Amino acid sequence: MRRLILILTAAAAAAAQTVPDRFYFAEGKIRVLILTGRNNHDWRATTPYLRNVLELAGQFDVRVTEEPSGLSEETLKPYDVLVANYCGPRWSAQAEKAVEQFVRGGKGLVVVHAASYPFGETAVLSENMGRTTVFQQPWTQWGQMVGAVWSDADPKTGHAQRHAYEVKWRDARHPIAEGLPATFLISDELYHNFRIKPGVHVLASALDSPKIGGNGKDEPLLWTNAYGQGRVFHTALGHDLDAMQTPGFTATYARGVEWAARDRVTLPARIDTDPKSPNAVRVLLVTGGHDHDAMFYTVLDGRRDIRVNVDPQPAAFRNDLRKNYDVLVLYDTIQQDQLPEKHRQNLKDFVESGKGVLVLHHAIVDFGDWEWWWKDVVGGRYLLKAEPPLPASKYLHDVEEVVTPQPGHPISQGLPQMRLFDETYKQVWHAPNVTVLLTTDHATSDRDIGWVSPYQKSRVVYIQPGHGRETCEMPWYRHLVQRAVLWTAGRMDAAKP
Numbered sequence: 001m002r003r004l005i006l007i008l009t010a011a012a013a014a015a016a017q018t019v020p021d022r023f024y025f026a027e028g029k030i031r032v033l034i035l036t037g038r039n040n041h042d043w044r045a046t047t048p049y050l051r052n053v054l055e056l057a058g059q060f061d062v063r064v065t066e067e068p069s070g071l072s073e074e075t076l077k078p079y080d081v082l083v084a085n086y087c088g089p090r091w092s093a094q095a096e097k098a099v100e101q102f103v104r105g106g107k108g109l110v111v112v113h114a115a116s117y118p119f120g121e122t123a124v125l126s127e128n129m130g131r132t133t134v135f136q137q138p139w140t141q142w143g144q145m146v147g148a149v150w151s152d153a154d155p156k157t158g159h160a161q162r163h164a165y166e167v168k169w170r171d172a173r174h175p176i177a178e179g180l181p182a183t184f185l186i187s188d189e190l191y192h193n194f195r196i197k198p199g200v201h202v203l204a205s206a207l208d209s210p211k212i213g214g215n216g217k218d219e220p221l222l223w224t225n226a227y228g229q230g231r232v233f234h235t236a237l238g239h240d241l242d243a244m245q246t247p248g249f250t251a252t253y254a255r256g257v258e259w260a261a262r263d264r265v266t267l268p269a270r271i272d273t274d275p276k277s278p279n280a281v282r283v284l285l286v287t288g289g290h291d292h293d294a295m296f297y298t299v300l301d302g303r304r305d306i307r308v309n310v311d312p313q314p315a316a317f318r319n320d321l322r323k324n325y326d327v328l329v330l331y332d333t334i335q336q337d338q339l340p341e342k343h344r345q346n347l348k349d350f351v352e353s354g355k356g357v358l359v360l361h362h363a364i365v366d367f368g369d370w371e372w373w374w375k376d377v378v379g380g381r382y383l384l385k386a387e388p389p390l391p392a393s394k395y396l397h398d399v400e401e402v403v404t405p406q407p408g409h410p411i412s413q414g415l416p417q418m419r420l421f422d423e424t425y426k427q428v429w430h431a432p433n434v435t436v437l438l439t440t441d442h443a444t445s446d447r448d449i450g451w452v453s454p455y456q457k458s459r460v461v462y463i464q465p466g467h468g469r470e471t472c473e474m475p476w477y478r479h480l481v482q483r484a485v486l487w488t489a490g491r492m493d494a495a496k497p
């Protein structure tokens with residue numbers, strides 16, 4: 001009996017236990033919840049951008065809900081600020097009450113573009129700029145939070161033709177504005193004739209030009225509002241991705257989210273959406289002599305620690321490369337007689353200076369007539385024709401193969417087996433003392449399809465897969481190539497998966 005009571009007590013205690021949010025959110029970051037999932041605008045495209053900007057800015061931990069009608073006091077509890085990218089029907093009574101309490105109680109709300117429209121006296125809008133004939137009872141507290149509502153009465157709230165215009169600060173000393181240029185340019189809709197509530201603090205406005213159907217007035221576009229103890233930042237900007245990608249939108253939006261959450265702004269005046277570390281590995285990607293899918297250019301994208309320039313050969317080698325680049329990535333096809341003597345010397349100087357070289361896919365065909373290159377540097381050679389006793393190398397397109405990364409080297413260590421749809425090569429010569437990184441059992445392929453060359457003066461790697469789109473878009477393949485770049489640059493520490 002006693003035992004049974006103990007078990008029951010333990011079960012009751014377990015049921016009552018709450019799991020701390022710190023297990024799921026980054027410490028010290030502003031917790032943002034984006035409300036979306038219904039909008040007459042393209043929320044499927046804009047919501048990831050709104051999320052990405054905040055994540056790149058570095059101070060935010062962002063979640064998204066596409067069903068805000070399911071919100072409750074409980075689900076909102078972990079968050080500091082809500083971002084509304086929503087323009088659709090009303091939410092549940094529970095959700096609306098929870099949002100009101102959230103903001104009134106001292107948290108933040110950011111209202112983006114069409115999110116000022118819903119819950120008022122105007123018709124509910126539908127997907128793809130659609131309009132319904134459905135009118136709902138207004139949720140008046142939303143208008144109180146936003147600081148404005150839309151009206152169909154004269155003068156009707158809306159906008160003239162979308163165009164490029166200048167937004168200027170009316171309160172350049174507000175924390176959101178401070179340090180930003182006095183004006184910024186954007187191509188966007190310019191909302192006019194808002195019914196603005198008393199107490200709204202206008203931050204920025206733009207002239208609604210009568211030349212294109214505007215009302216000739218200076219229209220408030222960015223403002224702040226107080227709702228209970230909470231802070232609201234409203235931006236009328238952000239009709240689509242093109243508008244959102246404007247530096248003026250990006251900076252004011254991210255700073256507005258920070259301000260609404262924390263009542264202060266520490267973010268810089270410009271949010272870099274493709275930030276590179278100052279000490280990023282500088283890659284020269286050499287193409288030419290072999291066509292390829294443009295998708296290849298994205299293989300090295302998305303890392304702060306890799307910066308890539310592309311230059312086709314032979315011009316790529318016209319200058320001394322040692323000062324400007326750390327790693328040469330070859331995705332080209334060229335023979336020695338196609339490269340002028342001076343260019344050849346520049347290539348040789350680079351390779352002998354202790355830098356990195358990554359040879360990809362068809363670049364194994366390079367310089368089959370330059371023994372120093374294929375024998376000493378790459379440790380491998382694709383034979384365009386037989387040189388007895390060596391047979392000619394062969395290729396086959398459209399092969400589904402299993403590629404196995406080999407343990408024991410930082411480039412391939414710990415990577416999973418990959419299923420690739422690629423081109424295979426057979427009868428490629430490689431030096432007996434290479435360090436094998438990748439193998440396959442496919443009958444149309446050599447076994448060893450990736451290696452580190454034994455070359456001593458710099459780090460040289462060959463990776464055979466990489467023919468087309470199907471391989472280049474595979475995350476583990478991209479990761480493998482990125483690791484190879486970092487390793488050849490002597491920066492493998494930065495390449496944790």
Ligand SMILES: [Zn+2]
Nearest residue numbers: 041114189239
């Ligand atoms: Zn719009």
Ligand SMILES: [Zn+2]
Nearest residue numbers: 361362423467
């Ligand atoms: Zn190929």
